[in-house]
Amino acid sequence: MRHFMGSVNVRQIVLPLGQMAIFVTGAGVLCSAIMLILAILFRGSGADQVLRATQGVGILAYTLDSLPQVLIDGVTIGFVYAAIALGYTMVYGVLQFINFAHSEIFAIGAFCGVESLIALNGLGVMAKASAMGSFLYLGLALLIGMAASGGMAVLVERVAYRPLRSSPTLIALISAIGVSFALQDIIRLVESMTSGQFYRVIPTFGNFDERINLFRIGAKVIDIQVKSVVVILAAVVMLVALNYLVGSTKVGKAIRAVAQDKNTAALMGINVNAMISLTFLVGGALGGAAGVLYALKFTRIDPFVGFMPGIKAFAAAVLGGIGNLTGALLGGMVLGMIESFAGAYLGTYTMGAFGAEYKDMVAFLILILVIVFRPNGLLGEQVSQKA
Amino acid sequence: MKEPLRSRYQHFLALLDRGRTPYFVSIGLIVLGFTLVYLSPRSIPAFLVFVVAASSIYWLKLNRAVQLGLAVFLAVVLVPILGARNVFYLEVIFQIAVFSALALGLNIVVGFSGLLNFGYMAFYAVGAYLWAFFGSQQPYLLHSTVTTKALNTPFFLAPDYFYLFIFLGVIVAAILGLILGLPVLRVRGDYLAVITLAFGEIVRQLANNLDKPLNFTNGPQGITPIQRPTMPEGVLKLFNQVIQPVVGHRVTDNQAYNILFYLIALLVVVAVIVITYRLDDSKVGRAWTAIREDELSAGAMGINANKLKLGAFAVGASFAGAMGVLFAASRTFVSPETFTFLQSVGVLTMVILGGIGSITGVVVGATVVTLLNIQVLQSVSLYLSQLRQSDAVIPIIGFHWKYLSNQLDPTKYQRLIFGVVLVVMMIYRPAGLLPAARRKRELGGGPEGKDLDGKEV
Numbered sequence: 001m002r003h004f005m006g007s008v009n010v011r012q013i014v015l016p017l018g019q020m021a022i023f024v025t026g027a028g029v030l031c032s033a034i035m036l037i038l039a040i041l042f043r044g045s046g047a048d049q050v051l052r053a054t055q056g057v058g059i060l061a062y063t064l065d066s067l068p069q070v071l072i073d074g075v076t077i078g079f080v081y082a083a084i085a086l087g088y089t090m091v092y093g094v095l096q097f098i099n100f101a102h103s104e105i106f107a108i109g110a111f112c113g114v115e116s117l118i119a120l121n122g123l124g125v126m127a128k129a130s131a132m133g134s135f136l137y138l139g140l141a142l143l144i145g146m147a148a149s150g151g152m153a154v155l156v157e158r159v160a161y162r163p164l165r166s167s168p169t170l171i172a173l174i175s176a177i178g179v180s181f182a183l184q185d186i187i188r189l190v191e192s193m194t195s196g197q198f199y200r201v202i203p204t205f206g207n208f209d210e211r212i213n214l215f216r217i218g219a220k221v222i223d224i225q226v227k228s229v230v231v232i233l234a235a236v237v238m239l240v241a242l243n244y245l246v247g248s249t250k251v252g253k254a255i256r257a258v259a260q261d262k263n264t265a266a267l268m269g270i271n272v273n274a275m276i277s278l279t280f281l282v283g284g285a286l287g288g289a290a291g292v293l294y295a296l297k298f299t300r301i302d303p304f305v306g307f308m309p310g311i312k313a314f315a316a317a318v319l320g321g322i323g324n325l326t327g328a329l330l331g332g333m334v335l336g337m338i339e340s341f342a343g344a345y346l347g348t349y350t351m352g353a354f355g356a357e358y359k360d361m362v363a364f365l366i367l368i369l370v371i372v373f374r375p376n377g378l379l380g381e382q383v384s385q386k387a
Numbered sequence: 388m389k390e391p392l393r394s395r396y397q398h399f400l401a402l403l404d405r406g407r408t409p410y411f412v413s414i415g416l417i418v419l420g421f422t423l424v425y426l427s428p429r430s431i432p433a434f435l436v437f438v439v440a441a442s443s444i445y446w447l448k449l450n451r452a453v454q455l456g457l458a459v460f461l462a463v464v465l466v467p468i469l470g471a472r473n474v475f476y477l478e479v480i481f482q483i484a485v486f487s488a489l490a491l492g493l494n495i496v497v498g499f500s501g502l503l504n505f506g507y508m509a510f511y512a513v514g515a516y517l518w519a520f521f522g523s524q525q526p527y528l529l530h531s532t533v534t535t536k537a538l539n540t541p542f543f544l545a546p547d548y549f550y551l552f553i554f555l556g557v558i559v560a561a562i563l564g565l566i567l568g569l570p571v572l573r574v575r576g577d578y579l580a581v582i583t584l585a586f587g588e589i590v591r592q593l594a595n596n597l598d599k600p601l602n603f604t605n606g607p608q609g610i611t612p613i614q615r616p617t618m619p620e621g622v623l624k625l626f627n628q629v630i631q632p633v634v635g636h637r638v639t640d641n642q643a644y645n646i647l648f649y650l651i652a653l654l655v656v657v658a659v660i661v662i663t664y665r666l667d668d669s670k671v672g673r674a675w676t677a678i679r680e681d682e683l684s685a686g687a688m689g690i691n692a693n694k695l696k697l698g699a700f701a702v703g704a705s706f707a708g709a710m711g712v713l714f715a716a717s718r719t720f721v722s723p724e725t726f727t728f729l730q731s732v733g734v735l736t737m738v739i740l741g742g743i744g745s746i747t748g749v750v751v752g753a754t755v756v757t758l759l760n761i762q763v764l765q766s767v768s769l770y771l772s773q774l775r776q777s778d779a780v781i782p783i784i785g786f787h788w789k790y791l792s793n794q795l796d797p798t799k800y801q802r803l804i805f806g807v808v809l810v811v812m813m814i815y816r817p818a819g820l821l822p823a824a825r826r827k828r829e830l831g832g833g834p835e836g837k838d839l840d841g842k843e844v
Contacts, residue, residue: 098577163814171813173577174739177505177732178809185803234764307728311588314581353600361592366584371578372570 006257007250016243019326020236023333027078028071031337035345039063047351049166063345068214068222070344071337076228076297078336079235083290084313085320085328086242086337087283093323094259094279097169099157100176102287103310104183105149109288110295111187113145114202115195136204142234142292149288153280156183162273188303199302200294231293238289239329242282246325255279278319308360312339315367321377326359330378338362391545409447413457416440419743421465427475431766436470438754439595445747462653469636477645479762481717484652485710487753488659491746492706495663497735498744498823499672500699501679502571503580505731506587510704512557512594512726513563514711519610519721520603522549529601544616552712553655560708561701568700570694575682591671594723609722613715648717655713659706663746666702673730676744729802733760739812742819749823759804764797771797783794 041061042048046300048059055062091099120126120137129137159177164172191197208227215222246252258275259267266272294309295301308350320327341364347355370377403412420437427433444457470477489511496504526543536588564796570582599607623643631637638646666672677685678692686692733756741752774788781788812819 098581160810160814167813168816169577170501170580171578171817173503174735175813177735178806178813180806180808181729181732181802182806185800185806189800189803247473311584315585318578318581354596357596358592361589364589364592367585368570368582368589371574371582375574375578 008243012244012248013240015235016240016326016329020239020329023330026080027330027333027337028075030340031234032071035063035067035341036060038349039371045144047349048352051348059348062348065220066344068217070340072224072228073224073342073344074337075333076231076336077340078333079232079239080290080294080297080332081309081316081336082329082332083235083238083286084309085317085332086127086239087287088131088314088317088327089322089328090246090255090279090283092317093325094276095161095165096323097161097172098314099153099161099174099280099283100173101160101179101183102153102283102315103306104187105153105284105306106287106291106294106310106313107154107187107301107303107306108152108183108291109145109149109284110291110301111147111191111200111303112288113141113292114200114295114301116144117141117203117205118274121205126203129205131207134208137205138208138230138296142289145288145289145292146285149291150281150285151374152183153284153287154277156316157277162276168260170302176261184303184306191303194330199300201300208296227296231297234289238286242286243325245282247299251275251278281334302305311367312360312363315363315370318367318375319370319377321379324377324379327377327379334378335363335366338366390635403683404448408445408818409449410453413440413443413447413449417457417461417465421469424476424589425472426716428469431762434476434479434762435647438758442751451817466649468630468633469628470646470649471630471638471642474642474645477649478640479758480644481652483757483763484649484656485714485733486737486757487750488652488656488706488710489734489763490749490753491656491659491663492703492710493734494703494738494744494746494749495666495675496699496703497707497738498749499667499679500675500696502696502699503583504578504700504703505584505728505735506567506590507583507703507707507734508726508728508731509587509590510560510563510707511711511714511730512590512723513560514708514727515715515721516594516604516610516711517556517559517708518549518552518712518715519613522546522716523610523612524613525603525605525610528605529603529612531602542614544614546617547819549614549616549712549716553651553709556708556712557705558708560711561705563708564701564704565697567704568697571696584728584731587726587728590725591726591728595727604723608713608818609720609724611720613719613721615716615719616674618643618647644717648713652710652713652717657708659709660746660750662702667746669701671695671698687755708811719841729805732805732809733801736808738818740808742821743817745819745821747824748819748821752819756808760798764801764804767797 039062042059044247045059051057051059051062057065077217084102087102087105088099091097091102117126117137120140126134126137156179160175164175188198191200206226208225208230210226211223212226212229213221213223244252246255254265254270254275255278257268257270258272258279262272265275290309291306294305312335313332316331319329319335320329320331322328337360339362342358343359346358403409403831408564416436420433420440423430423433424437441458441461444454449457466477466480470480489507490509492811493504493507496502496507521544522542524540524542527540567583567586571579574582594604595602595607599614604610618640623638623640626643626646627638674685674690674695677688677690678695682692714725737756738749739752740756741750742748777788780786
């Protein structure tokens with residue numbers, strides 16, 4: 001036992017947990033504060049009057065009322081983005097290359113996970129599964145999604161990126177776009193040939209749709225869906241595990257060495273190709289797990305499901321500072337919060353002129369603004385000025 | 388075995404270019420192609436012969452005047468006749484023209500100055516929506532909600548403003564290109580590519596969502612009807628008098644419009660090709676190449692990289708803007724669906740397949756991809772569905788065609804094709820099928836050359 005405790009670097013587990021807590025509360029508090037200031041500023045405005053006329057509450061009360069739910073949504077989606085963003089940022093850290101196909105790796109994970117759940121459902125085991133059993137099945141689906149995505153990521157690297165490793169980045173980027181497009185249609189082809197359907201819906205099982213009451217403010221109960229809790233917990237576990245892998249294991253050290261200088265790493269006896277494959281495997285597996293979690297949260301997936309979360313996660317990675325693992329977490333959290341807030345309040349505050357449909361655009365705007373004005377991201381690490 | 392074959396092929400090419408042979412071959416091919424398409428308007432091989440005939444004018448060593456004369460005759464007389472006979476081909480050629488112009492515009496940005504642009508369709512969209520807005524009833528509907536039914540309100544502008552708007556499209560798209568280009572001053576490489584992607588998506592989403600607070604774009608349903616320019620008085624009549632015996636049926640108003648739009652598109656493409664050609668070897672074009680190859684050195688040589696990169700964005704955008712206006716008028720309908728990321732990548736595929744930076748290559752790339760998209764794939768789909776209805780069986784594995792999934796429709800798998808083309812080209816032939824002369828020299832190996840794989844040669 002003592003030996004075990006000695007070999008496990010506890011600091012590497014506690015530290016990222018602390019970081020997460022700080023990021024979640026920080027992003028949450030900051031966004032809420034901005035929102036409340038806005039609400040106070042908007043008192044007496046047209047939006048305020050409309051709200052008073054239709055719902056009988058002022059804009060401040062309205063904002064306060066929905067704030068907890070918005071925060072919870074933001075944290076949930078933020079963790080999903082963070083898990084995807086880690087895939088981008090790991091690959092960028094090692095190869096200085098945007099793995100554009102990562103969004104499809106994510107989609108493959110989602111599909112494989114959902115398909116395996118549908119298959120289990122077809123066998124009839126899930127209907128009579130206990131609460132514990134349903135968690136086990138979800139874990140199985142997660143593992144299947146992770147394996148499929150990780151394997152696909154390694155394959156893609158081997159086929160489409162490795163031959164281009166010494167090419168200019170733009171050549172590799174075009175190849176990555178090509179892979180991304182091809183994979184979208186391959187998923188669609190496989191899906192339509194096997195199930196004949198374009199959309200897949202995750203089967204309802206277990207108690208994931210139930211809501212847990214967190215606490216109550218006056219007469220109002222703040223609750224959270226079980227599946228949101230699952231998403232957050234699974235993401236936290238994965239992020240901590242990743243942090244541990246990269247930060248405190250021999251393999252992680254090798255990955256970091258390759259990221260710093262491939263030639264020197266090779267001279268030190270590190271198998272550079274194997275480490276790059278491993279990077280893709282881990283990043284892909286994270287993306288796949290995120291895909292299954294995404295499917296659990298949003299229930300319906302289609303072959304193009306990866307594009308939007310993918311680009312948003314990339315925005316998150318850039319926002320946090322691409323190549324920086326902590327940055328991806330922070331970026332994902334901030335982006336998830338902003339998106340959640342935009343989706344919830346934009347329509348009300350602009351009196352319907354700009355509705356929730358603009359929340360995708362918010363992510364794009366953030367991406368552009370960050371790249372143009374602070375290309376190193378919030379935490380900064382990698383330099384963007386390389387052609 | 389390889390060498391003799393190649394030398395025999397070169398010998399054959401030399402024979403083709405000797406003395407009067409090219410004249411006979413070219414004219415013979417044109418006559419053959421025209422006859423074939425005329426006799427069997429729906430056959431693809433016939434159309435391919437026609438395409439080969441058209442390209443033979445370019446490839447064979449002909450007198451410049453003869454070349455020009457043949458090309459004009461082919462484009463202005465033969466194609467409209469064939470088009471009037473079977474409008475589908477005119478549509479194919481129109482699309483080839485549109486995408487050639489788009490690909491040439493993107494080629495200036497990607498090929499000449501080496502800036503990857505994934506949001507290129509945004510400029511096309513801006514051109515299209517510009518005319519869609521002013522050339523329809525939309526300005527009167529700013530305060531109404533989305534409607535699809537035809538309205539009794541008059542059109543905002545007279546239809547012949549269309550010609551003015553082609554130039555306005557150029558200007559507006561160029562200005563937008565400058566705005567999008569501003570990040571170029573700070574960002575390079577893959578980050579720039581991502582910014583352009585984001586920009587393209589923003590423009591598409593704006594088109595999708597700007598039906599409120601003011602109804603500019605009519606939302607996802609798009610704007611229709613959009614006006615077409617008026618057909619000059621008497622042209623249709625004249626056309627029918629002259630051509631009706633050749634075509635074999637009366638040319639309707641719509642067919643005449645197709646021919647008109649084809650001719651306008653042709654004009655625009657010719658203008659674009661001339662401009663691109665002149666730019667390529669101009670001081671500006673050389674400066675673009677210098678920036679593409681090595682921005683630092685280019686700066687040291689006194690090239691104002693910022694200004695030139697902005698210029699590249701603006702010029703590339705302006706071509707797309709002009710084509711957008713033309714597109715809106717020819718379809719009488721625009722919707723955000725046309726301007727997706729898929730389309731941007733499609734145009735990029737054309738540029739890359741043909742040869743980055745090579746004008747001929749890009750036009751060939753646009754032709755090949757367009758033909759593939761709207762002709763080859765469609766006929767494969769048709770063939771598959773025929774097989775599905777038949778009792779045919781694949782011999783060895785004993786697979787019945789009728790069990791083939793209905794979902795397997797090649798026309799719906801553009802992404803797969805674009806994607807595979809992009810990856811394969813990047814790995815095996817990054818300079819494209821018909822590399823630009825300058826790239827060819829580089830790949831052939833100069834003393835200080837660096838090939839596209841980034842390896843010293």
